[in-house]
Amino acid sequence: MTALLEIRGLTKAYPGVVANDDVSFSIAPGEVHALLGENGAGKSTLVKMIYGLVRPDSGSMTLGGSAYTPAEPRAARASGVAMVFQHFSLFEALSVAENIALGMEDPPRPRDLARRIQDVSRAYGLPLDPARMVGDLSAGERQRVEIIRCLLQDPKLLIMDEPTSVLTPQEVEILFHTLRKLSSEGTAILYISHKLEEIRTLCDAATILRLGKVVGSCTPREVSAADMAEMMVGKSLATPARDASEPGEVLLHVAGLSLEPATPFGTPLRHIGMEVRAGEVLGIGGVAGNGQDELLAALSGERPVAPGMIELKGTPIGATGPEARRRAGLLCAPEERLGHAAAPDMSLIENAVLTGRVRRGLDRSGFVGWGRARAFAEEIIERFDVRTPGPAVAARALSGGNLQKYVIGREILQAPDVLVVNQPTWGVDASAAASIRQALLDLAQNGAAVVVISQDLDELLEISDRFCALNEGRLSASRPARGLTMEEIGLMLGGAHDMHDIAPEPEAAQ
Amino acid sequence: MIRLEKRPTPSRFWGAATPVVAVILTMIAGGIMFALLGKDPVAAIRIIFWDPLFSEQFASYSRPQLLIKAGPLILIAIGLSLGFRAGIWNIGAEGQYIIGAICGAGFGLAFYPSENPLIFPGMVIAGLLGGWAWAMIPAILKTRFRTNEILVSLLLVYVAEAILASAATNWLRNPDAMGFPGSRNLSRHPGTDNPELIAGTGMHWxxxxxxxxxxxxxxxxxxxxxxxxxxxxxQAPRAARFAGVEPNRLVLLCLGISGALAGAAGLFEVSGPAGQISIDFNSGYGFTAIIVAFLGRLNPIGILFAGLLMALTYIGGELAQLMLGIPAPAIQAFQGMLLFFLLALDVLSNYRIKWAREAAA
Structure with a gap:
């Protein structure tokens, strides 16, 4: 079969870093091709070049046999290349149809567009009501808007950037079903991910990138996930481990926690109850937007609630603010590193004071001891292997993974009794993620209670003792994490959002 | 093609250099404007920046004016800068200045003709409280009802001006002035006066x-x-809440401090250089202080220099009007240029300019 897209020797350098170095591979029509690599391996730059967002320094591409040099995304779309981005670009206050019309060159009349949306959504098993407000949609449904927007252009090549990170296991199944149908109709799919099991079930071929270079290719069905991980990272990874221990007394007790959202599109928390013991890791799974941010805000004290809703070591603390909770031993690390866990334009020293002031005694009668703050920042940098020129650098200058290590390290080094983390390894490369997980396990080992809120189910199964699911602001009862299957977890997560009746039977459609 | 690239860390060099470059660019652009008006640009710039301090003819008069004009600008701008740093925009310092002056003067006049040495300290406290109370109006409306402090504080300036007019013509009017508006002269009455502390410098309390x-x-x-x-x-409101900062407390505190300092500035002015409550007692210090705060990059030391520089352009501007017949709006445009260049150059401390040529397709 002749290749649909052929890439020869693509190179793109940015000041100080070669993002892509002589990258070559090809995709056949109807092939599902995986692009695999850690953060910073050059996946994004590569697809941006294919989609016309970045121009290569050298190298060439051919699409369907003729030279392909897209100057901008519009040219790429005209040639039949479409892309679904990891971060959606949708207006929450507009309807599905309006959002799709905004992305079109010359949109048809609204009534015709609505009909076309319904046709496409039915044909590919992606149910979507064109009249609904995007703000009311779940992350999975928003992704469907983006996919349908692409499918309306009838693409020959569909690029998908980390599409499953926001989906429940059942929604992933439905997405895969759609992708397989597209592929059977001859649409090639370039699938970017670092979730190896997914790639093994879905993809026909894989190209593996490391530090901008192609380091290998394989047929994913024929190799093990561990082999692919080794090719991706360049070394074998240690699995976080710890000695089994009996959980101690209850440190954090949450009962009947309800909270209205701060914004119209937030999720209300409804009667959340949980209990975490000393030495235990509680994993809270769930698709983003189901109340994770609100739950963290309630636990950190940013949004005070009734005193009895949250008890720390038997003391009601629901109504106290963040400082008082830190003093009492409850520390938190929010998901958003820049702007929430850390101030982007402040130095790492100043950011050490952000949460470390009370427990590390960084001030004397209100006056900050900058020397002590610097020492604390240096301690975090050293203990958690934060790559930075020094502690005086602004937080925004650090890469996402390094800043995440700094933020988590800052809380862990304060020796909390209870630590709550939201998405501790989001966007962090594999080896840094492993060291963060190990640090969380070590903390629990030393007698702290740890709550990990995450969308990464593999991560939760790896480190949690007990697992519970957050779905539309409700928390399920917890179950021992050992022995849970993906199927059971998917059901705990509420399955696929309103998909039960319309989802096609996987076999029947083939 | 010019491209702006965000710096990983704000540049210290440009942070310090932008005010200097802005002043130089203002001199150049202002010089062109003066030349177009048919005035000698070099002479105009010299009269504005040099003569007020060093000319034999004028310096004995204008040198003390420097501190007299810079004092209230700096005092108000320091207060404003705290709020501006926190993203709390008190635009109504002019109103707080007026109310502080009225309260302080009212306190002093209530004891007239006593010359008790405690009256002046009492007036200072009354001035502080007056400005503070006036700033509490937008603060409480903001914390209780989420109103916009920019609008409320600005509109309260006009309310304060109306109160000032009524005080000058009515309830604080000098009973011995035979119907002329304006209060008794505080600076000529021992006990209520804010004297020049060192003769010939303009230095007062x-x-x-x-x-x-x-x-x-x-x-x-x-x-x-x-x-x-x-x-x-x-810088990061969400991170501040995470750190435990109570936003409402900060609003009350920042507006309170800036209002109190503006009120004190008003009191010092009415009991010193201005001398009395009059209809047109306020002369725009409260608004100019906003410019001073930004010109000083919201940094206390920067504000000190910015206040002196701004006072210099005022005195020099008046001198230029007098000596060269440059129209007053041209002087205001000149001062506007200073703020414009400063804010435009501010981009350099956070971004670096790239002269990138579009790669051949």
Whole structure:
């Protein structure tokens, strides 16, 4: 079969870093091709070049046999290349149809567009009501808007950037079903991910990138996930481990926690109850937007609630603010590193004071001891292997993974009794993620209670003792994490959002 | 093609150099404007920046004016800068200045003709409280009802001006003035006067207060947790809440401090250089101080220099009007250029300019 897209020797350098170095591979029509690599391996730059967002320094591409040099995304779309981005670009206050019309060159009349949306959504098993407000949609449904927007252009090549990170296991199944149908109709799919099991079930071929270079290719069905991980990272990874221990007394007790959202599109928390013991890791799974941010805000004290809703070591603390909770031993690390866990334009020293002031005694009668703050920042940098020129650098200058290590390290080094983390390894490369997980396990080992809120189910199964699911602001009862299957977890997560009746039977459609 | 690229860390060099470059660019652009008006640009720039301090003819008069004009600008701007750093926009310092002056003067006049040495300190406290109370109106409306402090504080300036007019013509009018508007002269009455402390310098209690405010604000912003929280709230509001900063408390505090300092500036002015409550007692210090605060990059030391520089352009501007017949609007445009260049160049401390040529397709 002749290749649909052929890439020869693509190179793109940015000041100080070669993002892509002589990258070559090809995709056949109807092939599902995986692009695999850690953060910073050059996946994004590569697809941006294919989609016309970045121009290569050298190298060439051919699409369907003729030279392909897209100057901008519009040219790429005209040639039949479409892309679904990891971060959606949708207006929450507009309807599905309006959002799709905004992305079109010359949109048809609204009534015709609505009909076309319904046709496409039915044909590919992606149910979507064109009249609904995007703000009311779940992350999975928003992704469907983006996919349908692409499918309306009838693409020959569909690029998908980390599409499953926001989906429940059942929604992933439905997405895969759609992708397989597209592929059977001859649409090639370039699938970017670092979730190896997914790639093994879905993809026909894989190209593996490391530090901008192609380091290998394989047929994913024929190799093990561990082999692919080794090719991706360049070394074998240690699995976080710890000695089994009996959980101690209850440190954090949450009962009947309800909270209205701060914004119209937030999720209300409804009667959340949980209990975490000393030495235990509680994993809270769930698709983003189901109340994770609100739950963290309630636990950190940013949004005070009734005193009895949250008890720390038997003391009601629901109504106290963040400082008082830190003093009492409850520390938190929010998901958003820049702007929430850390101030982007402040130095790492100043950011050490952000949460470390009370427990590390960084001030004397209100006056900050900058020397002590610097020492604390240096301690975090050293203990958690934060790559930075020094502690005086602004937080925004650090890469996402390094800043995440700094933020988590800052809380862990304060020796909390209870630590709550939201998405501790989001966007962090594999080896840094492993060291963060190990640090969380070590903390629990030393007698702290740890709550990990995450969308990464593999991560939760790896480190949690007990697992519970957050779905539309409700928390399920917890179950021992050992022995849970993906199927059971998917059901705990509420399955696929309103998909039960319309989802096609996987076999029947083939 | 010019491209702006965000710097990983703000540039220290440009942070310090932009005010200097802005002043130079203002001189160039202002010089062109003066030339187009048919005036000698070199002479105009010299009269504005040099003559007020060093000309034999005018310096004995204009040199003390420098501190007299810079004092209230600095005192008000220091207060405003705390709020601006936290993202709390008090635009109504002019109103707080007026109310502070009325309260302080009212306190002094209530004891007239007593010459008790405690009256002046009492007037200072009354001035502080008056400005504070006037600033509490937008603060409480904001914390209770989420109103916009920019609008409320600005509109209250006009209310304060109406109160000032009524005070000058009515309830604070000098009973011995045979119907002329304006209060008794406070600066000519021992006990209520704010005298020149060192003859020939223009130094009065208000200027001293401004210097103390500069030092206190410097220590607060660089050493104290409150200053840290103010900066945090301005740069990353969500991170500030996470750190435990209570946004409402910060609003009350920042508006309160800036109002109190503006009120004190008003009191020092009415009991010193201005001398009395009159209909047109306020002369725009409260608004100019906003420019001074930004010109000084919201940094206490920067504000000290910016206040002196701004005062210089005022005195020099008046001199230029007098000597060269440059129209007053041209002087205001000149001062506007200064702010414009400063804000435009501000981009350099956070971005770097790239002269990138579009690669051949």
């Amino acid at each position: 208000g200027v001293l207060a401004a210097f103390i405010a500069v030092i206190a604000a410097y220590v607060l912003m660089n050493r104290h947790v409150l200053g840290y929280h103010i900066r945090l709230a301005g």
